[in-house]
Amino acid sequence: MALMLLLTIYFLLPVYFLIVAATKPQGDLAATNGLAFSHFNLFSNLHTLFTRNDGIFLKWALNSVIYAVLGAAVGTLISALCGYALAKFRFKGREFLFSVVLGGVLVPTTALALPLFLLFSATGLVNTYFAVFLPSIVSPFGVYLARIFAAAAVPEELLESARLDGAGEFRTFFSVSSRLMAPSLVTIFLFQFVAIWNNFFLPMVMLQKESLFPVTLGLYEWNGQTARAPLLQESVITGSLVSIVPVIIVFILLQRFWRTGLASGSLK
Amino acid sequence: MTDTETRVARVAAPRESRRRRPGGGGPRAGTIVAFLTPFFLPFVLFYLVPVGYAIWQSFRVVRRSGGQYGTSYTTWGGFEQYGQVFQNSEFWSSIERIGLFGIVQVPVMLFVALIMALLLDTPLLKIKAFFRISAFMPYAVPGVIAAIMWSYLYSPQLSPVVDLLQGIGLHPDFLGPGAVLWSAANVSTWLWTGYNMLIMYSALQSIPQEIYEAAKLDGAGNWAIAWQIKVPIIAPSIVLTTVFSIIGTLQLYAEPAVLRQISSNISSTFTPNMLAYAVASGNNYQQAAAISVVIALITFVLSFGFMRLTSKRAGL
Numbered sequence: 121m122a123l124m125l126l127l128t129i130y131f132l133l134p135v136y137f138l139i140v141a142a143t144k145p146q147g148d149l150a151a152t153n154g155l156a157f158s159h160f161n162l163f164s165n166l167h168t169l170f171t172r173n174d175g176i177f178l179k180w181a182l183n184s185v186i187y188a189v190l191g192a193a194v195g196t197l198i199s200a201l202c203g204y205a206l207a208k209f210r211f212k213g214r215e216f217l218f219s220v221v222l223g224g225v226l227v228p229t230t231a232l233a234l235p236l237f238l239l240f241s242a243t244g245l246v247n248t249y250f251a252v253f254l255p256s257i258v259s260p261f262g263v264y265l266a267r268i269f270a271a272a273a274v275p276e277e278l279l280e281s282a283r284l285d286g287a288g289e290f291r292t293f294f295s296v297s298s299r300l301m302a303p304s305l306v307t308i309f310l311f312q313f314v315a316i317w318n319n320f321f322l323p324m325v326m327l328q329k330e331s332l333f334p335v336t337l338g339l340y341e342w343n344g345q346t347a348r349a350p351l352l353q354e355s356v357i358t359g360s361l362v363s364i365v366p367v368i369i370v371f372i373l374l375q376r377f378w379r380t381g382l383a384s385g386s387l388k
Numbered sequence: 389m390t391d392t393e394t395r396v397a398r399v400a401a402p403r404e405s406r407r408r409r410p411g412g413g414g415p416r417a418g419t420i421v422a423f424l425t426p427f428f429l430p431f432v433l434f435y436l437v438p439v440g441y442a443i444w445q446s447f448r449v450v451r452r453s454g455g456q457y458g459t460s461y462t463t464w465g466g467f468e469q470y471g472q473v474f475q476n477s478e479f480w481s482s483i484e485r486i487g488l489f490g491i492v493q494v495p496v497m498l499f500v501a502l503i504m505a506l507l508l509d510t511p512l513l514k515i516k517a518f519f520r521i522s523a524f525m526p527y528a529v530p531g532v533i534a535a536i537m538w539s540y541l542y543s544p545q546l547s548p549v550v551d552l553l554q555g556i557g558l559h560p561d562f563l564g565p566g567a568v569l570w571s572a573a574n575v576s577t578w579l580w581t582g583y584n585m586l587i588m589y590s591a592l593q594s595i596p597q598e599i600y601e602a603a604k605l606d607g608a609g610n611w612a613i614a615w616q617i618k619v620p621i622i623a624p625s626i627v628l629t630t631v632f633s634i635i636g637t638l639q640l641y642a643e644p645a646v647l648r649q650i651s652s653n654i655s656s657t658f659t660p661n662m663l664a665y666a667v668a669s670g671n672n673y674q675q676a677a678a679i680s681v682v683i684a685l686i687t688f689v690l691s692f693g694f695m696r697l698t699s700k701r702a703g704l
Contacts, residue, residue: 123503123507124504124507124519127500127504127519127523128518128519128522128523130578131522131523131525131526131578131581131582132522132525133541134534134537134538134541134578135525135529135537137537137540137541137548138537138540141540141546149546150545150546153548153551154540154541154546154547154548154549154551155548197426198426198427198430199427201423201424201426201427202423202424202426202427202428204423205420205423205424206424209414209415209420209423210414211417211420217424217428220436221431224431224435226631226635226687226688226691226692227435227439227684227687228635228638228639228661228683228684228687229639230639230641230661230664230680230683231439231442231639231661231664231680231681231683231684231687232434232435232438232439232442234442234664234665234668234673234676234677234680235438235439235441235442235445235677235680236434236438237668238441238445238673239437239438239441254430254433254434255430255434257430258427258430258431258434258435260431260435263427283414288419289415289419289423290419290422293423314527314528317530318530318531318532320530320531320532320641320642321639321641321642321661321665325665336530336532336533336642337532339532339533339536340532340536340642340645340646343536343539343646343649344649346649347649356536357540360533360536360537363530363533364528364529364530364533367528367529368525368528368529370528371524371525371527371528372521372525375521375524
């Protein structure tokens with residue numbers, strides 16, 4: 121019990137520090153105790169954050185949402201279709217395709233980013249939304265999970281009777297199977313959302329235009345400038361808080377889903 | 389390799405192989421292709437093609453005709469780039485660093501995660517949901533932002549932790565040459581312990597209770613149940629988390645890159661990925677490709693090696 125408490129303090133400490141620091145005026149950051157509140161300056165800090173460089177932070181936040189939400193939504197759909205087909209349809213080469221996908225899980229994404237950059241610069245895709253968005257929709261791990269979930273959640277008899285009723289495979293998938301798979305689809309979405317949200321190397325390699333940055337890359341750039349412009353420090357801190365709190369809240373609200381998903385996906 | 393892959397596939401999805409439909413029927417080939425294409429088309433374009441392209445590039449070299457100022461052209465170079473990788477002392481020191489990091493950080497993190505999962509699984513503990521959520525919360529924090537948060541806790545000017553330790557007479561230098569690797573390791577541990585714990589905990593929850601009752605009748609205590617029954621049963625989850633941690637360690641980039649912004653003790657070639665990026669920024673794409681291929685190969689060898697080793701031992 122004491123051990124758990126200690127570990128909990130360890131996990132919560134940096135976030136608590138961030139919350140406290142985000143409420144302080146820049147001058148108090150170094151001058152006052154980092155774990156105690158001083159002058160409550162949060163709203164002024166937020167105002168500075170959102171108006172700095174013509175509101176570029178808001179643009180970054182929106183970019184992150186576009187990359188992560190849209191990317192994960194498209195990614196979940198295509199992973200689900202593929203995993204479902206690999207689980208429920210019998211065809212030649214099925215195991216081979218699945219092995220290739222599994223191999224994809226093991227390819228380090230950072231090792232992909234550099235050759236992707238070269239290919240994308242040859243096709244003029246570098247420095248566009250697509251440069252980050254397109255590679256993000258591919259999730260071999262999502263297919264892997266979808267296959268396990270589909271095998272577990274969709275009974276063979278149901279497909280059989282849908283076929284006898286003359287329903288097409290797509291209709292069966294969208295109106296019956298996808299509903300049975302719904303909790304696991306949320307899990308796949310969340311995993312992929314976090315993977316894209318956290319991805320840093322790919323956008324760093326692909327993007328030079330600040331207006332296309334996701335929030336991670338933007339804060340990284342600002343953080344690098346704090347040595348020359350110390351006043352940026354407060355914005356980096358407030359910006360970090362603003363970008364993690366919504367995601368943490370969504371995670372806590374959706375924990376029912378990711379927990380069942382993890383339970384069924386944890387390879388019994 | 390393929391042998392292990394199919395074995396993983398069988399371990400991972402044992403259910404459907406048991407439930408093959410007896411009568412043929414099923415969808416037409418065109419329908420199957422329509423289900424698979426939306427994934428496999430981008431998978432080929434953005435996974436397989438870049439991997440192939442990197443391998444191809446890694447066998448090319450840039451040569452100049454007519455001395456140093458001649459025009460440059462790329463040509464087949466065989467293993468020349470790989471020879472350069474293996475002769476590069478920066479490459480070896482980055483590998484050494486990451487090896488040390490992995491050998492310490494991965495076992496520590498997974499051990500803590502396992503202990504937490506086992507504690508959460510006992511009825512002794514109250515307020516489980518709170519512990520579980522606070523441990524899992526860092527998973528929602530991007531590596532860059534986690535590193536920024538921790539860098540403020542490391543920095544001597546701002547850190548309340550440094551203040552506290554100085555109060556009891558310690559003078560830690562989290563960003564010093566000996567410590568900075570472990571400061572980066574701490575960020576990774578903070579980020580991923582809860583995630584790994586949750587995978588193990590979920591596996592623990594799916595163990596049927598009857599097993600414990602039988603063990604108790606045989607006189608097994610809580611300790612024995614935990615180590616002799618629970619841990620072996622969730623071994624596949626532990627293997628999975630280990631493999632993911634190995635992959636994660638070899639990909640390390642964001643955390644040291646952020647710490648580099650405040651510490652002079654992290655070079656631009658601190659990890660293999662940072663080295664690959666630095667070399668690519670110097671316009672030597674062929675060399676960067678060779679480094680990337682080597683990193684990917686090490687990842688494959690280590691993850692498959694570990695899976696094979698443990699699957700033999702645990703009879704998975």
